[in-house]
Amino acid sequence: xxxxxxxxxxxxxxxxxxxxxxxxxxxxxxxxxxxxxxxxxxxxxxxxxxxxxxxxxxxxxxxxxxxxxxxxxxxxxxxxxxxxxxxxxxxxxxxxxxxxxxxxxxxxxxxxxxxxxxxxxxxxxxxxxxxxxxxxxxxxxxxxxxxxxxxxxxxxxxxxxxxxxxxxxxxxxxxxxxxxxxxxxxxxxxxxxxxxxxxxxxxxxxxxxxxxxxxxxxxxxxxxxxxxxxxxxxxxxxxxxxxxxxxxxxxxxxxx
Numbered sequence: 357x358x359x360x361x362x363x364x365x366x367x368x369x370x371x372x373x374x375x376x377x378x379x380x381x382x383x384x385x386x387x388x389x390x391x392x393x394x395x396x397x398x399x400x401x402x403x404x405x406x407x408x409x410x411x412x413x414x415x416x417x418x419x420x421x422x423x424x425x426x427x428x429x430x431x432x433x434x435x436x437x438x439x440x441x442x443x444x445x446x447x448x449x450x451x452x453x454x455x456x457x458x459x460x461x462x463x464x465x466x467x468x469x470x471x472x473x474x475x476x477x478x479x480x481x482x483x484x485x486x487x488x489x490x491x492x493x494x495x496x497x498x499x500x501x502x503x504x505x506x507x508x509x510x511x512x513x514x515x516x517x518x519x520x521x522x523x524x525x526x527x528x529x530x531x532x533x534x535x536x537x538x539x540x541x542x543x544x545x546x547x548x549x550x551x552x553x554x555x556x557x558x559x560x561x562x563x564x565x566x567x568x569x570x571x572x573x574x575x576x577x578x579x580x581x582x583x584x585x586x587x588x589x590x591x592x593x594x595x596x597x598x599x600x601x602x603x604x605x606x607x608x609x610x611x612x
Contacts, residue, residue, distance in 0.1 A: 357459050357482065358376075360372065360373045361557070368544060368545035368552075371387050371395075371421075376456045381459075382405065383456055384425060386420075388419075409426055411436075412491065413435075413469065414441065419596060419606045438472040451463065462477040464529075466529060467517075468524045469493070469517070474493065475492045490532060492538055498567075499544075501525060504518040505586050522578045529560065536559060539556070
């Protein structure tokens with residue numbers, strides 16, 4: 357299996373290129389608009405085609421590179437079921453699989469940071485039949501959990517989102533094996549969490565022991581901690597979300 361983590365330090369975003377070299381089929385997960393050329397170059401260097409582009413959720417802090425990648429490569433777009441986007445895509449259900457030759461990506465519903473949010477369990481069947489790592493998006497970060505306010509609206513209050521995130525962590529991600537490698541979508545410098553590590557890789561077991569957001573002994577304590585002293589929202593948050601839902605550039609949305 358081919359795997360690369362790409363970091364954008366300006367926005368503290370992590371994105372991923374992965375897939376099966378044998379079958380020359382790659383995917384990009386949580387693509388950043390500024391790194392589209394790099395994703396394409398990495399795939400080209402391996403003689404592989406980018407056939408899938410996945411988002412863990414609709415991003416609120418940066419413009420997605422998904423629309424441009426789809427146009428340039430002809431890849432299929434995948435988002436969590438219920439993401440509410442206005443462009444052609446495949447809506448992934450919980451536990452649905454995306455197969456790239458010997459590489460298998462399993463969607464794991466983990467709402468809370470966003471109403472529609474997936475983590476992606478990745479298995480390399482040339483190595484074994486169990487997942488090797490998990491891409492956790494903004495649900496579980498290295499050192500913290502994702503903030504619950506950016507996608508809260510209407511009846512889905514910040515508190516309700518925090519409770520949903522608590523269940524996603526305790527009932528989904530923390531039931532995974534301790535040895536599973538954890539790759540988040542953000543690291544230190546991002547506004548999507550507090551006290552994030554500058555190391556953009558961990559394991560489920562290490563976070564279970566040392567992540568401060570996972571040390572609370574009740575749901576109420578977790579919710580109380582996550583809903584107080586929330587950092588300011590990202591600049592142009594509304595325009596970024598609108599652009600990522602529409603598949604149009606942020607400049608077009610912001611100029612309306």
